[in-house]
Amino acid sequence: MQLGRIKSATGTDFGIRGENGEPWKRIADLGMDISRTGEVISRWDEISDAYIRSDRGGELDVELLSPVVAPGKILAIGLNYMDHIRETNSHVPEQPVVFAKYSSSLNDPTGSILVDPHLTEQLDYEAELAVVIGTSARRLTQENALDAVFGYAVANDVSARDQQRRDSQLSRSKGMDTFCPIGPWITLADRVGDPQDLRISCSVNGEVRQDSSTDQMLFTVVDLLVHLSAGMTLEPGDVILTGTPHGVGTGRKPPEFLKDGDLVRCEVEGLGQLENRVKTDPSSCPPETVVRQVV
Structure with a gap:
């Protein structure tokens, strides 16, 4: 269903x-x-x-x-595919890199991704498998972790790379309005089977940029559920974005970032697809309101 x-x-x-x-x-x-x-x-x-x-x-x-409305938590994972770690010249994490996206960043499966050119000139895409929690759960184990999953969806962890480098954390650069398209629906877990055996891809204007499989995750869905639930209670409707594979814009040579008019399509095998067009935010910040550095 x-x-x-x-x-x-x-x-x-x-x-x-x-x-x-x-x-x-x-x-x-x-x-x-x-x-x-x-x-x-x-x-x-x-x-x-x-x-x-x-x-x-x-x-x-x-x-x-968006099938996700008013979630208690949107938890996201960074650096969870080895090829993505290599393309970004990052260190292999010893445990999952966790950050938050906010409910105000949620976007519809075909909604516009709004970019404010005064806030970022390096807008990027990240196709991801989203896990939706189905029951209140704390201190899950490797044996029972998947029992806490209601279903799965497709997500795009849209990122402002210049802000990401500028900040000492990830939440602002990845938590701006419209930066979390998700859907197109939630497929129940029993219709999906093994979440570590799904093809995941992203294209920009018809050009395939990401093409991988969830079997390439460094930390599996089970690993993430165990890790996250060790210290916090996961609740029905909470969302976990499980990381992105290689092929992101910042990892290309030279880097290729999203621009006004681009059409981004993210897909996970059996779960449907998102198609979001990039548009300049009509309510862009006046340049003088944007803090560039502390003098």
Whole structure:
């Protein structure tokens, strides 16, 4: 099954469907009014039972929005593919590199990635496998970690590389508005199987830039769940972005960054794809408001 968030002439709501190509059934049409992804997940047994008992009529002509709404946490992992570590001349981490993206950075599967030229001149893409948590979990083990996963989606960890180098942390440069396209829906974990055996790719204007497999992760999904849950409780609707493979713009020779009008397509095998166009932010900061350095 798949969980999406859909918009059509009849309104906006979470939707459920069995497979690709089937019509979306609005959760509201199943008699439930839910506004947050975490609540949908917490009530999933009730929702899926109602869906199975319902007629399968629904809506085909819909716009897909971000299936992640109001997550408690968006945790992201840096330097988790060896080829990406090499292309960026980085040291191999001894444990996962963890940073946060913010809920205000969430973007729709076809939403515009807004770039403010006064804030960054080095906008970059990072195709990633996103893990969506399905149950409250702390101190998971290698044996039970995957039991905490509700499903998987495609994400793009958009990054401002010049700000990333300028700061002593990653969250601001990767947490700006629109910098986390995700979707196009959440595919339930039991429909995915092994999360370490999925092809992952990214293209810019039709040119393939990233083409790899999740089997190249330095720290597996299980490793990440165990590591993260050791010190914090993972809650339904929380999201983990698991890192990106080689081929990012900053690693190319010479570097190639995104510009206004570029179309970025990220895809993970069996999970769908994102298509986001880069646009100059119409509300760009006046140059004099941007702090360049402390004198």
